[in-house]
Amino acid sequence: MLDSLFAHPRRVFGAIALICAGMLAFGILYLQNVVGLEPCPMCIVQRYALIVVGVFAALAAFSKGPAGWRLWGILGVAMAAFGAFTAARQSWLQWNPPEFATCGRDLFGMIESFPLQRAIPMIFKGAGDCSAVDWTFLGGTIANWSFIWFSIFIVTILVTLLKLPARRGGVMPA
Template structure:
Protein backbone atom coordinates (compact mmCIF):
# COMPACT_ATOMS: atom_id res chain seq x y z
CA UNK A 1 0.00 0.00 0.00
CA UNK A 2 2.55 2.54 -1.17
CA UNK A 3 0.84 5.80 -2.31
CA UNK A 4 3.81 6.68 -4.50
CA UNK A 5 3.00 3.66 -6.68
CA UNK A 6 -0.67 4.51 -7.10
CA UNK A 7 -1.80 5.52 -10.56
CA UNK A 8 -2.97 9.03 -11.36
CA UNK A 9 -6.51 7.63 -11.66
CA UNK A 10 -6.35 6.11 -8.18
CA UNK A 11 -4.92 9.26 -6.64
CA UNK A 12 -7.57 11.51 -8.18
CA UNK A 13 -10.46 9.15 -7.42
CA UNK A 14 -9.29 8.98 -3.79
CA UNK A 15 -9.30 12.79 -3.75
CA UNK A 16 -12.87 12.69 -5.06
CA UNK A 17 -13.93 10.21 -2.35
CA UNK A 18 -12.33 12.39 0.34
CA UNK A 19 -14.26 15.43 -0.91
CA UNK A 20 -17.50 13.43 -0.91
CA UNK A 21 -16.79 12.24 2.65
CA UNK A 22 -16.17 15.82 3.85
CA UNK A 23 -19.36 17.06 2.20
CA UNK A 24 -21.32 14.14 3.66
CA UNK A 25 -20.01 14.98 7.12
CA UNK A 26 -21.00 18.62 6.67
CA UNK A 27 -24.51 17.54 5.67
CA UNK A 28 -24.64 15.22 8.68
CA UNK A 29 -23.69 18.09 10.99
CA UNK A 30 -26.36 20.28 9.40
CA UNK A 31 -29.28 17.86 9.14
CA UNK A 32 -28.66 15.53 12.09
CA UNK A 33 -26.74 17.66 14.59
CA UNK A 34 -28.58 20.89 13.73
CA UNK A 35 -25.53 23.04 12.89
CA UNK A 36 -26.71 25.71 10.44
CA UNK A 37 -23.91 26.73 8.03
CA UNK A 38 -23.04 30.41 7.71
CA UNK A 39 -22.61 31.88 4.20
CA UNK A 40 -18.82 31.33 4.20
CA UNK A 41 -19.36 27.69 5.23
CA UNK A 42 -21.75 27.31 2.30
CA UNK A 43 -19.14 28.75 -0.07
CA UNK A 44 -16.53 26.35 1.34
CA UNK A 45 -18.89 23.47 0.58
CA UNK A 46 -19.10 24.78 -2.97
CA UNK A 47 -15.30 24.81 -3.19
CA UNK A 48 -15.15 21.22 -1.92
CA UNK A 49 -17.78 20.24 -4.50
CA UNK A 50 -15.82 21.97 -7.29
CA UNK A 51 -12.62 20.27 -6.18
CA UNK A 52 -14.44 16.93 -6.03
CA UNK A 53 -15.66 17.41 -9.60
CA UNK A 54 -12.11 18.18 -10.77
CA UNK A 55 -10.86 15.03 -9.01
CA UNK A 56 -13.68 12.93 -10.48
CA UNK A 57 -13.27 14.16 -14.06
CA UNK A 58 -9.48 13.84 -13.84
CA UNK A 59 -9.76 10.36 -12.35
CA UNK A 60 -12.21 9.16 -14.98
CA UNK A 61 -10.25 10.70 -17.82
CA UNK A 62 -6.85 9.56 -16.46
CA UNK A 63 -4.75 11.16 -19.21
CA UNK A 64 -1.64 9.25 -20.23
CA UNK A 65 0.44 12.30 -21.07
CA UNK A 66 2.42 14.41 -18.60
CA UNK A 67 0.72 17.52 -19.92
CA UNK A 68 -2.76 16.12 -19.37
CA UNK A 69 -2.00 15.04 -15.82
CA UNK A 70 -0.35 18.39 -15.13
CA UNK A 71 -3.43 20.19 -16.45
CA UNK A 72 -5.65 18.36 -13.97
CA UNK A 73 -3.10 18.94 -11.23
CA UNK A 74 -3.25 22.69 -11.88
CA UNK A 75 -7.04 22.63 -12.09
CA UNK A 76 -7.13 20.90 -8.71
CA UNK A 77 -4.70 23.49 -7.36
CA UNK A 78 -6.98 26.30 -8.60
CA UNK A 79 -10.07 24.76 -6.96
CA UNK A 80 -8.16 24.12 -3.74
CA UNK A 81 -6.78 27.68 -3.90
CA UNK A 82 -10.32 29.02 -4.05
CA UNK A 83 -11.17 26.96 -0.97
CA UNK A 84 -8.00 28.11 0.79
CA UNK A 85 -8.92 31.75 0.23
CA UNK A 86 -12.49 31.30 1.49
CA UNK A 87 -11.51 29.17 4.51
CA UNK A 88 -8.59 31.50 5.27
CA UNK A 89 -10.95 34.48 5.32
CA UNK A 90 -13.28 32.53 7.61
CA UNK A 91 -10.48 31.62 10.02
CA UNK A 92 -9.37 35.27 10.02
CA UNK A 93 -12.91 36.44 10.86
CA UNK A 94 -13.09 33.95 13.73
CA UNK A 95 -9.81 35.22 15.14
CA UNK A 96 -10.96 38.85 15.33
CA UNK A 97 -11.63 40.40 18.74
CA UNK A 98 -15.40 40.63 19.40
CA UNK A 99 -15.46 44.43 19.00
CA UNK A 100 -14.00 44.19 15.46
CA UNK A 101 -16.40 41.54 14.13
CA UNK A 102 -18.64 42.87 11.31
CA UNK A 103 -22.35 43.12 11.98
CA UNK A 104 -24.55 40.17 11.06
CA UNK A 105 -26.24 40.38 7.69
CA UNK A 106 -29.21 38.61 6.11
CA UNK A 107 -29.03 34.88 5.50
CA UNK A 108 -27.76 33.49 2.19
CA UNK A 109 -31.20 32.40 0.96
CA UNK A 110 -32.62 35.90 1.30
CA UNK A 111 -29.57 37.49 -0.33
CA UNK A 112 -29.82 35.12 -3.31
CA UNK A 113 -33.45 36.14 -3.84
CA UNK A 114 -33.04 39.87 -3.25
CA UNK A 115 -29.65 40.82 -4.71
CA UNK A 116 -27.70 40.25 -7.95
CA UNK A 117 -25.20 37.38 -7.76
CA UNK A 118 -22.16 39.70 -7.79
CA UNK A 119 -23.46 41.58 -4.76
CA UNK A 120 -24.17 38.31 -2.94
CA UNK A 121 -20.65 37.01 -3.54
CA UNK A 122 -19.11 40.32 -2.47
CA UNK A 123 -21.23 40.45 0.71
CA UNK A 124 -20.51 36.83 1.65
CA UNK A 125 -16.76 37.13 1.10
CA UNK A 126 -16.58 40.22 3.30
CA UNK A 127 -18.10 38.06 6.02
CA UNK A 128 -20.54 38.88 8.76
CA UNK A 129 -20.91 38.40 12.49
CA UNK A 130 -22.48 34.98 12.10
CA UNK A 131 -19.36 33.79 10.28
CA UNK A 132 -17.19 34.78 13.26
CA UNK A 133 -19.12 32.53 15.63
CA UNK A 134 -17.41 29.23 16.49
CA UNK A 135 -20.05 26.50 16.90
CA UNK A 136 -17.90 23.39 16.48
CA UNK A 137 -14.33 22.44 17.32
CA UNK A 138 -12.23 19.32 17.19
CA UNK A 139 -8.90 19.24 19.00
CA UNK A 140 -9.32 22.97 19.61
CA UNK A 141 -9.59 23.83 15.89
CA UNK A 142 -12.79 25.22 14.38
CA UNK A 143 -14.46 23.78 11.31
CA UNK A 144 -13.06 26.49 8.99
CA UNK A 145 -9.59 25.72 10.38
CA UNK A 146 -10.01 22.06 9.48
CA UNK A 147 -11.41 23.00 6.08
CA UNK A 148 -8.36 25.21 5.48
CA UNK A 149 -6.05 22.32 6.41
CA UNK A 150 -7.97 19.97 4.08
CA UNK A 151 -7.77 22.42 1.19
CA UNK A 152 -4.00 22.74 1.68
CA UNK A 153 -3.64 18.93 1.72
CA UNK A 154 -5.81 18.66 -1.41
CA UNK A 155 -3.69 21.30 -3.17
CA UNK A 156 -0.51 19.36 -2.42
CA UNK A 157 -2.21 16.05 -3.34
CA UNK A 158 -3.40 17.47 -6.65
CA UNK A 159 0.06 18.78 -7.55
CA UNK A 160 1.72 15.54 -6.45
CA UNK A 161 -0.65 13.42 -8.54
CA UNK A 162 -0.44 15.75 -11.53
CA UNK A 163 3.33 16.19 -11.64
CA UNK A 164 4.77 12.99 -10.16
CA UNK A 165 7.25 11.27 -12.46
CA UNK A 166 5.83 7.96 -13.64
CA UNK A 167 7.64 5.05 -15.21
CA UNK A 168 4.65 4.20 -17.30
CA UNK A 169 1.08 5.30 -17.79
CA UNK A 170 -0.04 3.03 -14.96
CA UNK A 171 2.39 4.23 -12.26
Protein backbone atom coordinates (compact mmCIF):
# COMPACT_ATOMS: atom_id res chain seq x y z
CA MET A 1 0.00 0.00 0.00
CA LEU A 2 2.83 2.43 0.84
CA ASP A 3 4.53 1.68 -2.48
CA SER A 4 1.42 2.80 -4.35
CA LEU A 5 1.36 6.02 -2.30
CA PHE A 6 5.04 6.79 -2.92
CA ALA A 7 4.54 6.07 -6.62
CA HIS A 8 2.59 9.36 -6.82
CA PRO A 9 4.91 12.09 -5.49
CA ARG A 10 2.45 14.89 -6.19
CA ARG A 11 -0.08 13.25 -3.88
CA VAL A 12 2.52 12.80 -1.14
CA PHE A 13 3.58 16.44 -1.34
CA GLY A 14 -0.07 17.54 -1.49
CA ALA A 15 -0.84 15.52 1.63
CA ILE A 16 2.11 17.08 3.47
CA ALA A 17 0.93 20.56 2.47
CA LEU A 18 -2.60 19.80 3.74
CA ILE A 19 -1.28 18.35 7.01
CA CYS A 20 0.84 21.49 7.53
CA ALA A 21 -2.21 23.69 6.88
CA GLY A 22 -4.27 21.61 9.30
CA MET A 23 -1.62 21.81 12.00
CA LEU A 24 -1.35 25.58 11.57
CA ALA A 25 -5.13 25.92 11.77
CA PHE A 26 -5.19 23.81 14.94
CA GLY A 27 -2.40 25.81 16.53
CA ILE A 28 -3.70 29.24 15.61
CA LEU A 29 -7.46 28.79 15.62
CA TYR A 30 -7.79 26.38 18.54
CA LEU A 31 -4.74 26.53 20.81
CA GLN A 32 -4.15 30.25 20.48
CA ASN A 33 -7.66 31.66 19.98
CA VAL A 34 -9.83 29.17 21.93
CA VAL A 35 -7.53 27.79 24.63
CA GLY A 36 -5.72 31.12 24.95
CA LEU A 37 -2.11 29.94 24.69
CA GLU A 38 0.37 32.59 23.59
CA PRO A 39 3.24 31.20 21.50
CA CYS A 40 6.76 31.64 22.84
CA PRO A 41 9.63 32.69 20.54
CA MET A 42 10.60 29.08 19.79
CA CYS A 43 6.95 28.22 19.04
CA ILE A 44 6.83 31.06 16.55
CA VAL A 45 10.01 29.82 14.86
CA GLN A 46 8.44 26.34 14.62
CA ARG A 47 5.28 27.89 13.20
CA TYR A 48 7.27 29.68 10.49
CA ALA A 49 9.18 26.48 9.72
CA LEU A 50 5.86 24.64 9.36
CA ILE A 51 4.55 27.34 7.01
CA VAL A 52 7.66 27.08 4.83
CA VAL A 53 7.53 23.26 4.77
CA GLY A 54 3.88 23.49 3.70
CA VAL A 55 4.68 26.02 0.97
CA PHE A 56 7.58 23.91 -0.36
CA ALA A 57 5.37 20.80 -0.31
CA ALA A 58 2.62 22.68 -2.18
CA LEU A 59 5.14 23.90 -4.77
CA ALA A 60 6.38 20.34 -5.17
CA ALA A 61 2.78 19.11 -5.55
CA PHE A 62 2.23 21.60 -8.35
CA SER A 63 5.51 20.69 -10.07
CA LYS A 64 5.09 18.47 -13.08
CA GLY A 65 8.31 16.51 -13.01
CA PRO A 66 11.10 14.98 -10.94
CA ALA A 67 13.32 18.08 -11.14
CA GLY A 68 10.73 20.19 -9.31
CA TRP A 69 9.97 17.42 -6.84
CA ARG A 70 13.66 17.10 -6.03
CA LEU A 71 14.24 20.85 -5.64
CA TRP A 72 11.22 21.57 -3.45
CA GLY A 73 11.59 18.27 -1.60
CA ILE A 74 15.19 18.96 -0.62
CA LEU A 75 14.30 22.49 0.48
CA GLY A 76 11.37 21.04 2.46
CA VAL A 77 13.66 18.52 4.17
CA ALA A 78 16.09 21.30 5.09
CA MET A 79 13.34 23.45 6.59
CA ALA A 80 11.76 20.47 8.38
CA ALA A 81 15.19 19.66 9.86
CA PHE A 82 15.43 23.24 11.12
CA GLY A 83 11.93 22.94 12.62
CA ALA A 84 12.81 19.59 14.21
CA PHE A 85 15.98 21.11 15.70
CA THR A 86 13.98 23.99 17.18
CA ALA A 87 11.34 21.63 18.57
CA ALA A 88 14.01 19.33 20.03
CA ARG A 89 15.70 22.29 21.70
CA GLN A 90 12.40 23.44 23.19
CA SER A 91 11.62 19.90 24.37
CA TRP A 92 15.02 19.82 26.05
CA LEU A 93 14.25 23.13 27.77
CA GLN A 94 10.93 21.72 28.96
CA TRP A 95 12.60 18.60 30.40
CA ASN A 96 15.46 20.64 31.91
CA PRO A 97 13.97 24.03 32.75
CA PRO A 98 16.36 26.85 33.62
CA GLU A 99 16.94 27.43 37.31
CA PHE A 100 15.56 30.96 37.09
CA ALA A 101 12.60 31.05 34.74
CA THR A 102 11.96 34.55 33.53
CA CYS A 103 9.79 35.54 30.65
CA GLY A 104 11.93 37.07 27.98
CA ARG A 105 10.96 39.31 25.13
CA ASP A 106 8.78 38.00 22.37
CA LEU A 107 10.35 37.12 19.02
CA PHE A 108 9.54 40.43 17.38
CA GLY A 109 10.77 42.39 20.38
CA MET A 110 14.08 40.55 20.21
CA ILE A 111 14.48 41.21 16.49
CA GLU A 112 13.59 44.90 16.90
CA SER A 113 15.85 45.45 19.91
CA PHE A 114 18.93 43.44 18.98
CA PRO A 115 20.95 42.78 15.84
CA LEU A 116 20.07 39.48 14.18
CA GLN A 117 23.36 37.84 15.21
CA ARG A 118 22.37 38.42 18.87
CA ALA A 119 18.64 37.78 18.52
CA ILE A 120 18.93 34.29 16.99
CA PRO A 121 21.02 32.81 19.85
CA MET A 122 18.62 34.41 22.33
CA ILE A 123 15.69 32.63 20.66
CA PHE A 124 17.38 29.24 20.96
CA LYS A 125 18.52 29.93 24.50
CA GLY A 126 14.85 30.17 25.32
CA ALA A 127 13.12 32.04 28.04
CA GLY A 128 10.94 30.95 30.92
CA ASP A 129 7.94 30.81 28.65
CA CYS A 130 9.75 28.48 26.24
CA SER A 131 10.23 25.92 28.99
CA ALA A 132 6.63 26.09 30.20
CA VAL A 133 4.36 23.15 29.46
CA ASP A 134 0.93 24.64 28.89
CA TRP A 135 -0.76 21.89 26.89
CA THR A 136 -0.24 18.16 26.40
CA PHE A 137 -1.79 15.47 24.24
CA LEU A 138 -1.14 11.79 24.94
CA GLY A 139 1.71 12.78 27.23
CA GLY A 140 3.48 14.95 24.65
CA THR A 141 3.89 18.70 24.67
CA ILE A 142 3.41 20.91 21.64
CA ALA A 143 7.18 20.89 21.09
CA ASN A 144 7.28 17.07 21.31
CA TRP A 145 4.51 16.75 18.74
CA SER A 146 6.16 19.32 16.49
CA PHE A 147 9.38 17.30 16.58
CA ILE A 148 7.51 14.10 15.72
CA TRP A 149 5.69 15.72 12.77
CA PHE A 150 8.79 17.43 11.41
CA SER A 151 10.56 14.05 11.59
CA ILE A 152 7.67 12.37 9.78
CA PHE A 153 7.87 15.01 7.04
CA ILE A 154 11.63 14.49 6.68
CA VAL A 155 11.32 10.71 6.38
CA THR A 156 8.31 10.88 4.04
CA ILE A 157 9.94 13.38 1.71
CA LEU A 158 13.24 11.49 1.66
CA VAL A 159 11.51 8.18 0.90
CA THR A 160 9.50 9.87 -1.85
CA LEU A 161 12.65 11.36 -3.37
CA LEU A 162 14.53 8.05 -3.13
CA LYS A 163 11.70 6.28 -4.96
CA LEU A 164 11.97 8.68 -7.91
CA PRO A 165 13.60 7.17 -10.99
CA ALA A 166 17.08 8.24 -12.03
CA ARG A 167 17.25 11.59 -13.85
CA ARG A 168 17.44 9.87 -17.21
CA GLY A 169 14.70 7.42 -16.23
CA GLY A 170 11.21 7.04 -17.56
CA VAL A 171 8.03 8.97 -17.07
CA MET A 172 6.68 9.43 -13.57
CA PRO A 173 2.98 9.15 -12.79
CA ALA A 174 1.38 12.32 -11.46
